[in-house]
Each structure stands twice: as structure tokens, then as C-alpha cells.
Amino acid sequence: MAKKIGAFICQCGGNISNVVDVDKVAKALDDEDIELAEIETYLCSEPSIERMKEVIEEKGLDRLVLACCTPKMHLKKFQRVLKEAGINPALVDVINVREHCSWVHENDPEGATLKATDLVRGGIKRIEKSVPLETKEIDVTPKVLVVGGGIAGIIASLRVAENGIDCYLVEKEPSIGGHMIQYPKVFPTLDCSQCILTPKLGDVWDSSIQLSTLSEIEDISGTLGNWKVKLKQKARYIDIEKCTSCGDCARYCPVKCINEFNVDLDKRSTAYIPFLQAIPPVYTIDPEHCLYFKYGICKICQKICSADAVKLDDAVKFAEINTGAIILATGYDLYDPSVLGRYLYGKHPNVLTSLQMERMLDITGPTTSRIVRPSDGKSVKKVAFVLCAGSRNNEAGANRDEGVPYCSTVCCLYAQKQAILLRKLDIDVWIHYIDIRSPGTKYEDFYHHTQELGVNFIKGKISEIMPTPNNDGRLIVRAEDMLINRMIENEVDLVVLCPPILPSEGTEELAQKLKVPLNEYKFILESHPKLDPLATKREGIFAAGMATGPKDIQTTVSEAEGAAMKAVNFVSAKKEIEPNKAYIIPEFCNGCRECIKICPEEAITIIDEKAVINDLACTGCGLCVPICSENAIDMQSYSEEQLLAQIKGTLADSKAELKILVFVEKELVYTAADIAGVSRLIYPSSVRFIPLPSNARLKLSYILYAFANGADGVMFLEAPEEEGPVPEAHKAAEKIIEEYQEVLEDDYDLDSSRLWFSRIFVPDWRKLATVFDSFHQLIVDLGPLTDEERKELMQAWSKGKKLPQVQ
Amino acid sequence: MKIPYFPGCSLKTIGEGFEKSAIASAAILDFELEELPRWVCCGTVSSLTTDDLMHHLAPIRNLIRVEDIKETQLVTLCSVCYSTLKRSNALVKNDPEKLKTMNQFMDKENEYQGSVKVLHFLELLREMGFDKIKEKVKKPLRGLTLSPYYGCLLVRPKEFGIDNPEDPTILQELTKALGADVIDNPYQLKCCGSYHTVDKPNLVADLGYKILTYARNSGADALVLSCPLCAFNLDNRQREIKRQYPDFVEIPILYFTQLMALAFDLGEEKLGFDIHYVDPVPLLKEKQLLIDSLPLIKEK
Amino acid sequence: MSKTIRLDSTEAAKFAAKIQERSGEPIDMCFQCGECSSACPVSSDMDLMPSTLVRFTQLGLKDELINAKTIWVCASCFHCVTRCPKGIDIAKVAEALRQELLRKKLDYVEVRDLSMEERQEIPQIAIISNLRKFSR
Structure with missing residues (x-):
């Protein structure tokens, strides 16, 4: 079927037509193979839209080029209304002759008119090559998997279940509750932590949530929105259905081992329940220390259990579940401060971690909230807290032998909470800090309250703990008081270290399985730290709480609520797949796998020695396109044919003296250029834009083709490395252009300064004038390419073995 | 195996027992410590400014001498x-x-090529393995409880130290291999006062008091160390410590090589105890590690 | 005289830059946590704390720095160096400040100050290192 193209040129009530001679533009299009070129006063107005629909009907148009304001303004609307008139959205293009032309060339109407003509012609040539595209929709499994049964995971799964969505909660320990259940009180309210958390544990137990304790994710497969997750559940050796939690097994168990719930402060039986309100409310047998599993003897628990719940032949179980979304609520672990030998943790019994102090302060804890020196059981009169015992150390190595560089966020406040509880027992407390950080609701009040209770604050970090020279069990805390710049020395009974918060053990392994990137400190990386903090870099996988970094319970709960809602939203609708993906031309693919190596989204796989791109994972960044030596990759919406046609259309028949072709990243750089237009920034009219997802999509052949067809200079304007929508491609673009510059100079004898690279931030739009002015001047100085040079380039381009066949 | 060895000033004076016991013990382990010909003073302390190269000349001269003997x-x-x-x-x-x-700056010397590796004797021992050393022990130092002391330059700064700067173990490992017990002394890394012994002996005494008292109160019979300046400050300065702290109880100081010579049973004349301020002999006799009546093995 | 520190003094800035260059250390990174002082075995004998030494160097307070006893109390034991969370080698900063005086031949310790008795008793290693640190 013949392509029937219509062009409409908008005057924008003078905004365009006062500078650009639109009649001239329309006239210049006479030579083009189009059905009509019409001028409208306001193209976006109802009458104009009606007129377009009429013409479509009348002339049987199947594609339209609209020269008007920025596509960010009305393209979506045009596509929608013209779709009603039977035009596929991919066959409607907007050419920006306002922000990128009339408004920035007010001083140069003649140049602006030539430029507008070229841009529209480029648009027409491009749309000739466009093909209809459809947005695909896929179904999403309406289920959510929550990993981690601490406060974040509990809140998130309760919220998901409330919304009527099937929810799985997976916890690696025998009970849910996480670290929060280990705290006696929480700041700043000093609520009893167990009193506020226990009902939530019960809610999980009573809800539709499918709880799986002692379990971890073994493997994941499937695709976006439809994951298959394999769970591995360790044996409990006690039947959940039968156990009445009477506790006989624990009472009669002859073996005592380290009690991790009380952080090594006391012992527990190998048949145990971590805490009395545990959910599921059943006992567990710890095979690591159990006599039966070590020597095949004992079995007392089995004999004593009146409910017949002990099953020593229990085994590891695997289960497979389908889920549409995953929430990572994997929490934290405390850094092991014994690595920091100078604090004597693990060497001197009277040096504790803050988590041990939590347990000691707990009425259900190992000392029933009596504060004693572990060395001799004597009561404690004086306690010193070491804040930042490993945190905020920029010298920390990758192997973490000296702590971590970041602030662990919660230590200032929990140390004060513990100090308050100690003050209530009439114990002297000295808190050594670098800075007291208390941003958060009621936190500064809490700090004030701590001061009121007579807790002593000393600004000055403690570098080491020393026993007294006479070694009587007391510890010397020696520090500079930074407020008076004098040394102070203090003998105390107990030292409490506040070590760094780390991502929980296993986070890294899990992230690898899920292909979720981590940040430099091995916490889960947010999709965007400011604007999308509850999503990971992988669509459909969300995160909440300490999984993404240290934070207090308030924030954790807010995040859990938010992540739950995001997950519910995600699984409640069909997933739309935009038609902007890269695709493989299988006949050309030689299975070399170069594209697989470069794809930042791991969207490409090999099937039968041919690359296959997964539309669900592809972001359409274009990075894989130039890497393919066989030209076997192309892109929807930015195909090679479209680009070459647009390049030729924009340049070849131009009447302008000097032409600079600028490939602009279509989101951030394009927006910056729009703002420049709105702000009436002035730059040379030699500049002509072609938008792209990223300049990393460009092949060298396009550059040659541009020069051959009339470009005197070519520029890549790229988004900033991290901020753009496709960061890896934005990053790579700079390298790619450097390579091209070298080749131009070496192989084609072309001055490499004719090819320029720059990055533009949105707020940095003024830079555009500087960039264009100086590049324009440079090209003026170099002069236009000669016809001879262009001819050679064209020959080189068309001869190039690896160059594609265009018509 | 022959290895060039740099004595420096102290081993020829206050550290005589250190040198003798080291050379003799090394021989047991099949190392021949061969004194570097024409060695010059190392300069004792490094220049720490970026613009002072002069004070690095002496150490480099010594390294050239090593290259000279291939x-x-x-x-x-x-x-x-x-x-x-x-x-x-x-x-x-x-x-x-x-x-x-x-x-x-090198007029008479050859140019330094940068081919030399500087090692501490303890590193050689670690390399050969403390288990191997244990095999050579003839008279395990049973009953002797020691407090290792590292001081500063053996482990700090990190890039020029021989062990973990915050949690070194090399002296503990050696001491245990020789059959002695060790205590954990958190003061093992604290400075002895170093060159302040010249102008601030009281300061040195303050520092020594804590190091030694902790060792004593934690059940150590003696300190084991590896630096002659530490040895002087922690041994000879006990006189000043006693003056400043009347409750102070003296405690002997031993070089790690003296321990080796004892355990390898190389004879008292290799130990050089006569120039110690606090005589370790009574302690060693009490522990039956030195016995009066036995004839000492004569030097060949 | 006003005790206010003039932060626009070019002399102070020059001095700060000089010490920074001579020591080769990222002095500006210090955030005054005080860990160096806590680590220092001799800080109790200092008039300016090690942390203050770095702070004053940031501000280029030459007079306070070169008149401080601190630079002559430092034993270069490198405890602060292994502990500084910002990686500043304070021993090098102290050395750079000492050199400011020593290079003007303002010796802190001179051999002739030592008595015969001391010269005999104190080992060479101590005397040489002391003079290397405290004299020209």
C-alpha cells in the first residue's frame, strides 16, 4: 500500500509564524512525496484536530507529520485522537519548530525558516520508514512474596493480605519478629516493643498469609510479573500441627548451647522456642548441637512429648510458588566488633554490644533486666557508650576490617533509650559521641528528655578501651572532650559498643539470585534514592526497611506500607510493554553473544545459537545496537532506516550554509532544550536535532552518512551518567564517541573536532548556548566540508562491508 | 641459607644479647645471618615530610650495599x-x-635499582612456620607466662608493619611455639615513649608503668619484645617508674630471640642478661629454665 | 587585642596550604571526632590536642601551632594514624609543623643540653632519634 503522508504546520498564534515563514516551509515541501502540507493557527485546538480528521478521511492518509511545539506538550493527545481516526500512534510524529526553532532563533528568521524546513523534511523522510507498532499487555500473577519476617515484612504482608491479594511470607529463623522483638523498649515513645509487636505476630498467624519459617529462597525463574520461586525449608524436627508449645522438650533436653536470641549472654536447650510469643507458636530442634544428630543417642524430647510432635526424621522441604511481585524486607545484622580489636569486644567480658544491652535490659532477658558485669556478676554503677564504634570510618576497607564509612542512623537514639533505662536503675551513664543526630518526629525532644534524666554526653570519639592496669574488671575510657579540648578519663563497669548496621547475612546472595543490584555498602539499591525509594532496580521487586540501609522503626514501617501498596498496584493491573525495544534480526545473528555481554538489563539470551531479546526486560537504551558486528539488532521507533532517512532528509536538500546535526538524548537533554526555548535562549540556527534514547545507540556509519549528506559538524548531547533513564547507556556514550573520533581522524582523514560530545543537566540548560555557540564557531573556522570530501565519505559509507543496505 | 643482616647501633651496644641470641638461634633454623658489609646508621627515624629526601639517603645507602653483594x-x-x-x-x-x-646524591655508590626487600627477622620465622620452630625446641619454656609487647614501629603504620596493626599475633605465636604461656595485654600496642626517654623520662615512666603493671597484675612473669629502644624504656626506666610509683613491682624484659636461645638451649653466654636492668636470671632459675650447676655449652 | 580569628587572612591560608603540602595529608577532611586524641598515649601531656592541631592547621593559625608544646610531645608512634577515620596521618602533620621551626634552626633539644651522665646512660638509638626529631 502506498504511504500517504500529511504534513501540518502550526503557527501557534504567531509564536512560530512570527519567526518562521510557515508559508515558505509549506511551499518547500511541494517537492516531497506527500498528500498535503497545511498551515493551522493552533494545531492543538479542537477545530484543527477536526480538520486533521477530515483530511485523513478525505485523502486516506495513513501517517502524519506535525510541525508545532514540543512533543512533550501534545504528542500523546495527538496520538490518542488520531488513533480514533484510524492512524497508528507510531505513525504520528511531532517536529518541534517552536522550542527548538522559532523561540531560540528570534534573531534569525531566515535561518529559522531554513531550519524548520529541514526538520519537517527530515520528519517526513523518517515517517516514510515508520511501521505501525502496538503496545503489548501481559497478565501479572496476582500474588506477592515477602522475604523477611521482621517488622518490615510483617507490616508489608499484613497490608498486602488486607487488600485481598495472596501473600507469602518467608522467614529464615524459626519465628517471625525480627530484631524488634529483641528490644525491651523502643524510642522515642519508650513503648514496650514486645507489647506492640506481639499482636502483629498474632495477626499474621490468624490471617490468610502463607507463612514459611526456617525458609529461604533457593532459586527464581520466570519473567517480569510472573516469577516462579523455589523455597527451601529447613527441617524443624517438630510437627507444627501437633506441638502444643508446652515446653517439656526444652525442659528435659540435656544439652545447652549458645542462645542467639540473647546474643550469647546465656544458654538455651537444643530443643527451644526463641521467645515465648514466637510465631509459629511451636518449638524447634537445633540439629547442630543435638546429641541425636551428633551421636545418634538421647531422643529424650521424643520420649517426653505427650503430643507426639517430635519427628527426628524430618527433612528439608522444597516448594515452588508463583508470584507477581516480591518485597525484600531482609533487615539488618550488627557488625561484629571483635574485628575492631581495640574495643576489646570478645576479649573482655565487660564490653558488650548494644544488642546485648537490649537483652540485658529486657525483663524476659538473660538477667531479667538486672544490669551486671558479666566478668563477676557484680552490679553495675557506671556505663559508657561508644557511638560510631565502626561507623563513619572512611578508611574502612572493602573487607570491612575497620568498620563502614556510613552513619548507622539509629545508634544515637537507641543509645539514649538504653541510657534512660539505665538511669532509671540509678546507673551513671556516659555517652561518647561524634555528633548527636536526632532528626525525626519527637527525636530532639527525646534527646532533651535524656539530658533531663542526667545522662552525661561527651563529644569525643573513643578510640580504644583499656582495662585498668591492676586488672580489676573495670575499664578505662579515655577520650578528648571536644568541647573543651581536654583529655578526660573515666573508669566504668561496662562499656556498650554501638557497632555499624550491616545488611543482614544472606542479602548479597539473595540479591544475586534475584539479579537485584546492591549499593556500594551491599544494601539493596533503590530504583531511585529520592523518587522511587521503595522499588529496586528490577521491576516488580520492591524493598522496605533496613534492607536498603539503616533506618528507624517509624521509617521502616512507612516503607513497608508503601512497598506493600506498590506491590499490590503492580499485581493488580496488566503490565503494558511500550513498543520501544531492541529486536534481533535472526537471519543476521551469528550467535557471538557480544550483545549479551553489554546489555545492562540482562535482557538478552541465546536460543538455538541466536540472540533473543526479552521485551519485558529491555529498556530500549540502544546500547546493544552498535556492538553487533552483523547489524543484526535494530530498534522499534528508532530503527536504522528511520534514522538514516531522517538524517538525509534533514541535511541533503538543505539550503542552509552550515549544518550541525545534534543527536540529543530524548528525555533530559530534550527537556533542557525545551526550557532553553521557553526561556528564549539564543543559539545558532545551524543546529538541527534528532532525538534518541541514548547516543550509545548510534553507529559510526550514521556519522559518516550525516557528513556525506551535508553535515559540517555532528554533536552528541547526552544525559548525565546517573540521572538519565538508561544510566549504563548514558555512561557508555562518551566512550563510544571517543572511538568514533579516533576512527574519523585515522581512517577518514576528517578533523575529529567536527564530532563533539557534551552532557547536559536539565537545570543546566543555559549551557546549551555556550556549547552551540562554540561548536558553531569551531565549524565556521574549519569551514564546510567540500563536495569532494562528502563524495568520498559517501563512497566509503556505501562501500563499507559492515554497513547496512538502505534501499 | 645465608641472609644479609643489618644490625644497627643498638645491637652492638644495649642489644648485645639480642644480636648474639638471634644469630645463634638463626643457625639452629639453618639461617646464617651475615652482617651487611660497611653498613651505616639507618637514621633511626624516618623523615615524614614530603619535601625531605636527605634523610632517606642513609637507608638507601644500606640497600645499595645489599645490591652490591648481589x-x-x-x-x-x-x-x-x-x-x-x-x-x-x-x-x-x-x-x-x-x-x-x-x-x-650517590657519588661513590652504585645507583640503587630498587631490588631489595626489607624483612624483619620475625617475618622470616613466620615464613618458615612456627610449627617448624617448635620442632627445634629442646627445652620448652614451660611454666613461664609472658606478656607480648609490640610498641609502635613493628606494626605501625600499617603499610610498614609486619602484622595486623590493631590485633597482631606474631609474638604470641612464637612464644607459644617455644612452650611459654601468653597473656592478652591490651597495652601491647601502646607506645613506650620512644625517644622521649632523652628529654621526658617521666613521661616514659608513666607509659611504662601501665604496660608493665597490667602485665604483672594479669599473671605475666616477664615481657617479650622485639625493639631495643622499647627494651631500654621498659627495662632501664623501671628505676624511674619505681621512683614515680612506689607500688610498682619490677618485671623482667626479654627479647624474643633470647627466648628462642633459651628454648633451643644454646647456653647462657648467648643471652647477654648481664646488661639487663631487671635481671631475668632469678625468674628463669625459679622456673628451672636456667640451671646453675649444668655446664654451659661453649661457643665453638 | 581581639581574639577573633580572621578567616580572610591570606597569610593563614598560605600557612595552611604550606603545611598541607609539606605533610602531604588531606587535612581538610578532618571532621573533629577526637579519635586521635583518644588513641594518643601522650595526649594528656599536650597543650593542644592532636585534633586541635589539625583544626588549627585547617585554619592556618601559625602562631598557636608553632608555639604549641604538642609538636614536641608527639612520639611519632602512629597510633592516631591507624585510627583516623578520615585517613589523616597526623604524625606527618606534626612533623611538618616541627620542620617549620627546625628549618629556621630553632632547635628544641640540643646535644650540649645533655649531661655527661645522660649521654652515657641513654642509648645511641634514643639520642639520635630524639635529635633527628627535635633539632636540625
């Missing part, structure tokens, strides 16, 4: 020499420009 390693016993030589060596190895400048 060797690639230089072993030291004194922590101070070790640190100084190692720092200067690292400076020129990491900075070819500085090496060039330094070589321009």
Missing part, C-alpha cells in the same frame, strides 16, 4: 631499623622520580 633481602632485628629501611625503600620503589633524585 643479594635481594635484608633482615633486621631492631623495629626502628626495620621501619626506617622499609619506609625509605617503599618511597623510592613507588616513585621513580624520587629514586632518580636520590641516586644523584
Whole structure:
């Protein structure tokens, strides 16, 4: 079927037509193979839209080029209304002759008119090559998997279940509750932590949530929105259905081992329940220390259990579940401060971690909230807290032998909470800090309250703990008081270290399985730290709480609520797949796998020695396109044919003296250029834009083709490395252009300064004038390419073995 | 195996027992410590400014002497020499420009090529393995409880130290291999006062008091260390400590090589105890590690 | 005289830059946590704390710095160096400040100050290192 193209040129009530001679533009299009070129006063107005629909009907148009304001303004609307008139959205293009032309060339109407003509012609040539595209929709499994049964995971799964969505909660320990259940009180309210958390544990137990304790994710497969997750559940050796939690097994168990719930402060039986309100409310047998599993003897628990719940032949179980979304609520672990030998943790019994102090302060804890020196059981009169015992150390190595560089966020406040509880027992407390950080609701009040209770604050970090020279069990805390710049020395009974918060053990392994990137400190990386903090870099996988970094319970709960809602939203609708993906031309693919190596989204796989791109994972960044030596990759919406046609259309028949072709990243750089237009920034009219997802999509052949067809200079304007929508491609673009510059100079004898690279931030739009002015001047100085040079380039381009066949 | 060895000033004076016991013990382990010909003073402390190369000349001269005898390693016993030589060596190895400048000062010497590795004797021992050393022990130091002491330059700064700067174990490992018990002394890394012994002996006494008292109160019979300056400050300065702290109880100081010589049963004349301020002999006799009546093995 | 520190003094800035260059250390990174002082075995004998030494160097307070006893109390034991969370080698800063005086031949310790008795008793290693640190 013949392509029937219509062009409409908008005057924008003078905004365009006062500078650009639109009649001239329309006239210049006479030579083009189009059905009509019409001028409208306001193209976006109802009458104009009606007129377009009429013409479509009348002339049987199947594609339209609209020269008007920025596509960010009305393209979506045009596509929608013209779709009603039977035009596929991919066959409607907007050419920006306002922000990128009339408004920035007010001083140069003649140049602006030539430029507008070229841009529209480029648009027409491009749309000739466009093909209809459809947005695909896929179904999403309406289920959510929550990993981690601490406060974040509990809140998130309760919220998901409330919304009527099937929810799985997976916890690696025998009970849910996480670290929060280990705290006696929480700041700043000093609520009893167990009193506020226990009902939530019960809610999980009573809800539709499918709880799986002692379990971890073994493997994941499937695709976006439809994951298959394999769970591995360790044996409990006690039947959940039968156990009445009477506790006989624990009472009669002859073996005592380290009690991790009380952080090594006391012992527990190998048949145990971590805490009395545990959910599921059943006992567990710890095979690591159990006599039966070590020597095949004992079995007392089995004999004593009146409910017949002990099953020593229990085994590891695997289960497979389908889920549409995953929430990572994997929490934290405390850094092991014994690595920091100078604090004597693990060497001197009277040096504790803050988590041990939590347990000691707990009425259900190992000392029933009596504060004693572990060395001799004597009561404690004086306690010193070491804040930042490993945190905020920029010298920390990758192997973490000296702590971590970041602030662990919660230590200032929990140390004060513990100090308050100690003050209530009439114990002297000295808190050594670098800075007291208390941003958060009621936190500064809490700090004030701590001061009121007579807790002593000393600004000055403690570098080491020393026993007294006479070694009587007391510890010397020696520090500079930074407020008076004098040394102070203090003998105390107990030292409490506040070590760094780390991502929980296993986070890294899990992230690898899920292909979720981590940040430099091995916490889960947010999709965007400011604007999308509850999503990971992988669509459909969300995160909440300490999984993404240290934070207090308030924030954790807010995040859990938010992540739950995001997950519910995600699984409640069909997933739309935009038609902007890269695709493989299988006949050309030689299975070399170069594209697989470069794809930042791991969207490409090999099937039968041919690359296959997964539309669900592809972001359409274009990075894989130039890497393919066989030209076997192309892109929807930015195909090679479209680009070459647009390049030729924009340049070849131009009447302008000097032409600079600028490939602009279509989101951030394009927006910056729009703002420049709105702000009436002035730059040379030699500049002509072609938008792209990223300049990393460009092949060298396009550059040659541009020069051959009339470009005197070519520029890549790229988004900033991290901020753009496709960061890896934005990053790579700079390298790619450097390579091209070298080749131009070496192989084609072309001055490499004719090819320029720059990055533009949105707020940095003024830079555009500087960039264009100086590049324009440079090209003026170099002069236009000669016809001879262009001819050679064209020959080189068309001869190039690896160059594609265009018509 | 022959290895060039750099004695430095102290081993020829206050550290005589250190040198003798080291050479004799090394021989048991099949090392021949061969004194570097024409060695010069290492300068004792490194220059720490970026613009002072002059004070690195002496250490580099010594390293040139090693290259002159076609060797690639230089072993030291004194922590101070070790640190100084190692720092200067690292400076020129990491900075070819500085090496060039330094070589321009060498009139009579050959140019330094940067081929020498500076080692502490303890590193050699660790390399051969403490288990191997244990095999050579004839008279395990049973009943002797020791407090290891590292001080500064053996382990700090990190890039020029021989062990974890915050949690070293090398002396503990050696001591245990020789059959003695060790206590954990958190003061093992605290400075002895170093060169302040010249102008601030009271300060040195303050520091020594804590190190030694903790050791004593934690059940140690003696301190074991590796630096002659620490040895002077922690041994000879006990007189000042006693003056400042009347409750102070004296405690002997031993070099790790003296322990080795004892355990290898090499005879009292290799130990050089006569110049110690606090005589370790009564302690060692009490522990039956030195026995009066037995004839001492004569030097060949 | 006003005790206010003039932060626009070019002399102070020059001095700060000089010490920074001579020591080769990222002095500006210090955030005054005080860990160096806590680590220092001799800080109790200092008039300016090690942390203050770095702070004053940031501000280029030459007079306070070169008149401080601190630079002559430092034993270069490198405890602060292994502990500084910002990686500043304070021993090098102290050395750079000492050199400011020593290079003007303002020796802190001179051999002739030592008595015969001391010269005999104190080992060479101590005397040489002391003079290397405290004299020209």
C-alpha cells in the first residue's frame, strides 16, 4: 500500500509564524512525496484536530507529520485522537519548530525558516520508514512474596493480605519478629516493643498469609510479573500441627548451647522456642548441637512429648510458588566488633554490644533486666557508650576490617533509650559521641528528655578501651572532650559498643539470585534514592526497611506500607510493554553473544545459537545496537532506516550554509532544550536535532552518512551518567564517541573536532548556548566540508562491508 | 641459607644479647645471618615530610650495599631499623622520580635499582612456620607466662608493619611455639615513649608503668619484645617508674630471640642478661629454665 | 587585642596550604571526632590536642601551632594514624609543623643540653632519634 503522508504546520498564534515563514516551509515541501502540507493557527485546538480528521478521511492518509511545539506538550493527545481516526500512534510524529526553532532563533528568521524546513523534511523522510507498532499487555500473577519476617515484612504482608491479594511470607529463623522483638523498649515513645509487636505476630498467624519459617529462597525463574520461586525449608524436627508449645522438650533436653536470641549472654536447650510469643507458636530442634544428630543417642524430647510432635526424621522441604511481585524486607545484622580489636569486644567480658544491652535490659532477658558485669556478676554503677564504634570510618576497607564509612542512623537514639533505662536503675551513664543526630518526629525532644534524666554526653570519639592496669574488671575510657579540648578519663563497669548496621547475612546472595543490584555498602539499591525509594532496580521487586540501609522503626514501617501498596498496584493491573525495544534480526545473528555481554538489563539470551531479546526486560537504551558486528539488532521507533532517512532528509536538500546535526538524548537533554526555548535562549540556527534514547545507540556509519549528506559538524548531547533513564547507556556514550573520533581522524582523514560530545543537566540548560555557540564557531573556522570530501565519505559509507543496505 | 643482616647501633651496644641470641638461634633454623658489609646508621627515624629526601639517603645507602653483594633481602632485628629501611625503600620503589633524585646524591655508590626487600627477622620465622620452630625446641619454656609487647614501629603504620596493626599475633605465636604461656595485654600496642626517654623520662615512666603493671597484675612473669629502644624504656626506666610509683613491682624484659636461645638451649653466654636492668636470671632459675650447676655449652 | 580569628587572612591560608603540602595529608577532611586524641598515649601531656592541631592547621593559625608544646610531645608512634577515620596521618602533620621551626634552626633539644651522665646512660638509638626529631 502506498504511504500517504500529511504534513501540518502550526503557527501557534504567531509564536512560530512570527519567526518562521510557515508559508515558505509549506511551499518547500511541494517537492516531497506527500498528500498535503497545511498551515493551522493552533494545531492543538479542537477545530484543527477536526480538520486533521477530515483530511485523513478525505485523502486516506495513513501517517502524519506535525510541525508545532514540543512533543512533550501534545504528542500523546495527538496520538490518542488520531488513533480514533484510524492512524497508528507510531505513525504520528511531532517536529518541534517552536522550542527548538522559532523561540531560540528570534534573531534569525531566515535561518529559522531554513531550519524548520529541514526538520519537517527530515520528519517526513523518517515517517516514510515508520511501521505501525502496538503496545503489548501481559497478565501479572496476582500474588506477592515477602522475604523477611521482621517488622518490615510483617507490616508489608499484613497490608498486602488486607487488600485481598495472596501473600507469602518467608522467614529464615524459626519465628517471625525480627530484631524488634529483641528490644525491651523502643524510642522515642519508650513503648514496650514486645507489647506492640506481639499482636502483629498474632495477626499474621490468624490471617490468610502463607507463612514459611526456617525458609529461604533457593532459586527464581520466570519473567517480569510472573516469577516462579523455589523455597527451601529447613527441617524443624517438630510437627507444627501437633506441638502444643508446652515446653517439656526444652525442659528435659540435656544439652545447652549458645542462645542467639540473647546474643550469647546465656544458654538455651537444643530443643527451644526463641521467645515465648514466637510465631509459629511451636518449638524447634537445633540439629547442630543435638546429641541425636551428633551421636545418634538421647531422643529424650521424643520420649517426653505427650503430643507426639517430635519427628527426628524430618527433612528439608522444597516448594515452588508463583508470584507477581516480591518485597525484600531482609533487615539488618550488627557488625561484629571483635574485628575492631581495640574495643576489646570478645576479649573482655565487660564490653558488650548494644544488642546485648537490649537483652540485658529486657525483663524476659538473660538477667531479667538486672544490669551486671558479666566478668563477676557484680552490679553495675557506671556505663559508657561508644557511638560510631565502626561507623563513619572512611578508611574502612572493602573487607570491612575497620568498620563502614556510613552513619548507622539509629545508634544515637537507641543509645539514649538504653541510657534512660539505665538511669532509671540509678546507673551513671556516659555517652561518647561524634555528633548527636536526632532528626525525626519527637527525636530532639527525646534527646532533651535524656539530658533531663542526667545522662552525661561527651563529644569525643573513643578510640580504644583499656582495662585498668591492676586488672580489676573495670575499664578505662579515655577520650578528648571536644568541647573543651581536654583529655578526660573515666573508669566504668561496662562499656556498650554501638557497632555499624550491616545488611543482614544472606542479602548479597539473595540479591544475586534475584539479579537485584546492591549499593556500594551491599544494601539493596533503590530504583531511585529520592523518587522511587521503595522499588529496586528490577521491576516488580520492591524493598522496605533496613534492607536498603539503616533506618528507624517509624521509617521502616512507612516503607513497608508503601512497598506493600506498590506491590499490590503492580499485581493488580496488566503490565503494558511500550513498543520501544531492541529486536534481533535472526537471519543476521551469528550467535557471538557480544550483545549479551553489554546489555545492562540482562535482557538478552541465546536460543538455538541466536540472540533473543526479552521485551519485558529491555529498556530500549540502544546500547546493544552498535556492538553487533552483523547489524543484526535494530530498534522499534528508532530503527536504522528511520534514522538514516531522517538524517538525509534533514541535511541533503538543505539550503542552509552550515549544518550541525545534534543527536540529543530524548528525555533530559530534550527537556533542557525545551526550557532553553521557553526561556528564549539564543543559539545558532545551524543546529538541527534528532532525538534518541541514548547516543550509545548510534553507529559510526550514521556519522559518516550525516557528513556525506551535508553535515559540517555532528554533536552528541547526552544525559548525565546517573540521572538519565538508561544510566549504563548514558555512561557508555562518551566512550563510544571517543572511538568514533579516533576512527574519523585515522581512517577518514576528517578533523575529529567536527564530532563533539557534551552532557547536559536539565537545570543546566543555559549551557546549551555556550556549547552551540562554540561548536558553531569551531565549524565556521574549519569551514564546510567540500563536495569532494562528502563524495568520498559517501563512497566509503556505501562501500563499507559492515554497513547496512538502505534501499 | 645465608641472609644479609643489618644490625644497627643498638645491637652492638644495649642489644648485645639480642644480636648474639638471634644469630645463634638463626643457625639452629639453618639461617646464617651475615652482617651487611660497611653498613651505616639507618637514621633511626624516618623523615615524614614530603619535601625531605636527605634523610632517606642513609637507608638507601644500606640497600645499595645489599645490591652490591648481589643479594635481594635484608633482615633486621631492631623495629626502628626495620621501619626506617622499609619506609625509605617503599618511597623510592613507588616513585621513580624520587629514586632518580636520590641516586644523584650517590657519588661513590652504585645507583640503587630498587631490588631489595626489607624483612624483619620475625617475618622470616613466620615464613618458615612456627610449627617448624617448635620442632627445634629442646627445652620448652614451660611454666613461664609472658606478656607480648609490640610498641609502635613493628606494626605501625600499617603499610610498614609486619602484622595486623590493631590485633597482631606474631609474638604470641612464637612464644607459644617455644612452650611459654601468653597473656592478652591490651597495652601491647601502646607506645613506650620512644625517644622521649632523652628529654621526658617521666613521661616514659608513666607509659611504662601501665604496660608493665597490667602485665604483672594479669599473671605475666616477664615481657617479650622485639625493639631495643622499647627494651631500654621498659627495662632501664623501671628505676624511674619505681621512683614515680612506689607500688610498682619490677618485671623482667626479654627479647624474643633470647627466648628462642633459651628454648633451643644454646647456653647462657648467648643471652647477654648481664646488661639487663631487671635481671631475668632469678625468674628463669625459679622456673628451672636456667640451671646453675649444668655446664654451659661453649661457643665453638 | 581581639581574639577573633580572621578567616580572610591570606597569610593563614598560605600557612595552611604550606603545611598541607609539606605533610602531604588531606587535612581538610578532618571532621573533629577526637579519635586521635583518644588513641594518643601522650595526649594528656599536650597543650593542644592532636585534633586541635589539625583544626588549627585547617585554619592556618601559625602562631598557636608553632608555639604549641604538642609538636614536641608527639612520639611519632602512629597510633592516631591507624585510627583516623578520615585517613589523616597526623604524625606527618606534626612533623611538618616541627620542620617549620627546625628549618629556621630553632632547635628544641640540643646535644650540649645533655649531661655527661645522660649521654652515657641513654642509648645511641634514643639520642639520635630524639635529635633527628627535635633539632636540625
